[in-house]
Amino acid sequence: MRISIFGLGYVGAVSAACLARDGHQVTGIDPNPDKLKIIRSGRSPIVEEGIQELTSKVVENGRFTVSNDPHAGVLETDISFVCVGTPSLSNGGQNLDAVRKVSEDIGTALAEKQNYHVVIVRSTIEPGTIDQVVKPILERSSGKKVGKDFGLGFQPEFLREGSSIKDYDNPPFTVVGTDSKRSADVVASLFRHLPCEFIATDIKIAETLKYACNIFHALKIVFANEIGRFSKSMGIDGREVMHLICKDKQLNISSAYLSPGFAYGGSCLPKDLRALLYMAKNRDISLPMLQGVAPSNQLHIDNVVDYVLAAGSRRVGMIGLSFKSGTDDLRESPLVTVAERFIGKGIDLKIHDPNVSLSHLIGANRRYIEESIPHIASTMTDTCDELIDNVDIVVVGLRDPALLEKLYERNRPDQLIVDLVSLTERERIKGKYWGICW
Ligand SMILES: NC(=O)c1ccc[n+]([C@@H]2O[C@H](COP(=O)([O-])OP(=O)(O)OC[C@H]3O[C@@H](n4cnc5c(N)ncnc54)[C@H](O)[C@@H]3O)[C@@H](O)[C@H]2O)c1
Known part of the structure; x- marks a missing residue:
């Protein structure tokens, strides 16, 4: 040519x-x-x-x-x-x-x-x-x-x-x-x-990809160096820590955790990040990138809350409450934070999460709901149908095929669907749709 x-x-x-x-x-x-x-x-x-x-x-x-x-x-x-x-x-x-x-x-x-x-x-x-x-x-x-x-x-x-x-x-x-x-x-x-x-x-995807790749490289270098500085402050060889990090091709060097979606939460990530930053602070080690992680995660939660509040309706439903699909663990679930913010703003909230149904819960999780977030407990509905039929806005935070099928079947043209999980059958949403990163 x-x-x-x-x-x-x-x-x-x-x-x-x-x-x-x-x-x-x-x-x-x-x-x-x-x-x-x-x-x-x-x-x-x-x-x-x-x-x-x-x-x-x-x-x-x-x-x-x-x-x-x-x-x-x-x-x-x-x-x-x-x-x-x-x-x-x-x-x-x-x-x-x-x-x-x-x-x-x-x-x-x-x-x-x-x-x-x-x-x-x-x-x-x-x-x-x-x-x-x-x-x-x-x-x-x-x-x-x-x-x-x-x-x-x-x-x-x-x-x-x-x-x-x-x-x-x-x-x-x-x-x-x-x-x-x-x-x-x-x-x-x-x-x-x-x-x-x-x-x-698409042309814009290709243009964005180039930036995303280079910034990802910069991010990896800074991450390795912050882990290196932290390790050294503890008398540990950061090179060996990062060498072992890179050996895990399932969760670390893989596509896991690299798809845009909702905020992280749960009983481990927030707690362990806080602990590492506290250890670094005690050793006078500054880790600005890692210090920026939780505020960025919080911003992501705030964006959802702000968007739904600005949409103007008081009747809001949330599908999902635990920090990820398939678990009943509510500790530091970002969806709990969203629910608390809605309740604080006077939203008439309904929540459905089959893993967090009060009638099924026992032990620590039941106690957690009853003692720490009793205001949320009263918003839980037994069925997803009941939720979808009685709200103007549905926030989808759980990727459960049976529930999503109900959503596809029952959603109405006058409803707004707020998608935090990347719905695969978006064409079945009859009303307004908002995706968190897409
Ligand atoms: N350098 C890299 O490794 C690399 C890798 C990937 C992408 N990029 C990107 O590719 C682009 C080029 O990078 P580079 O490092 O090769 O740049 P460079 O500065 O080395 O070269 C640019 C060339 O363009 C010429 N030029 C300026 N005006 C011109 C005109 N009107 N007509 C024809 N030529 C003209 C300059 O004389 C110069 O020779 C940049 O956008 C850069 O970000 C660079």
Whole structure:
């Protein structure tokens, strides 16, 4: 394929050399004359393992040429990758000047192009940038329409400096968000040979994914270092603690606990977090990230309460009360916090949780309800039907198939369903719907 790459920094220079190595005809476009001179002489403008040899080879065999002329770059190729820088502004926002300039350049050239062309942005950009910035500039400057006259998309780049050629050849996955299947197929034809899954998705999901991945990496480093500082303060080797953490591929290094939903709670997580922070405080160790965990969890609970209160109805029902499905443990359940807040605000509350039915409870849990949250006990209904039929808002906090079936059957068009568990059959909700993270 004939490919143009706009921006010959780390991302552009590595992509250009690797695509040329894979047999494509690549034109690199960059306004920096020094970079162009370096590449024309068969060298790479960046320092990376293996990049000098690779660049020298593909420049010599004519597969990789460079230019400062964006016009020719577009007219003579089938697909353009945008790899220009998107540095931070002083307020933390993104400087999109180079993305805007390249979009204008590509659009102006597209105005003269007869054949279908695909534009794929690889620079890291804020979610919505393709739709709100790149697309309007391309359409205005070309006088053409995305989807009809040319394709558009975003493909996050996951290579790491220092090992970028290896990463290019062994990515965790290839993800591309595009305007159409046609554009996704063009990108797939370039990357399908890589030993990983190729995933075509929505453009905004792809844009957000890049941020989520990088922030997750930053979060993991800070977590490991906070556990390291805490361990050291206790005279323990934090490296060994983290080494063992990483050995658990079921709960730790896995997709467990990584799906957006409702707040954590229960008898262990809140208690143990408090204890660890207390131990650290006693040793004058500051752990700002871990200190931020409980406040963030609380905010998540507050959002639900605020949303339901703002909805205006006094008749509210909650399906679920325990801290997770399949248990009757109410200790530090975030749903109990929600219920208490509703009661405090004068809401006429009904709660149904088959695991927490007073008639079945014995021992510690019964005592806990009767002594600690007696006001909640009086709101419990015996059946889910009774709850659904008598409220205007249903907060779904329990993923119990039998109860969800009742909800799907009995919910009414005048009701608001507040979903904390990611309902799978959302199309069966007849009224208004609000998902907590979706
Ligand atoms: N560096 C990485 O490892 C990495 C990894 C993944 C994603 N990213 C993202 O990819 C993007 C590029 O990163 P980078 O490190 O390669 O940037 P860089 O600053 O090294 O290179 C950007 C290049 O774009 C060129 N450029 C500027 N304006 C241009 C224009 N109008 N036309 C053509 N070229 C132009 C510059 O001259 C420069 O050579 C950024 O958004 C970055 O966040 C970087």
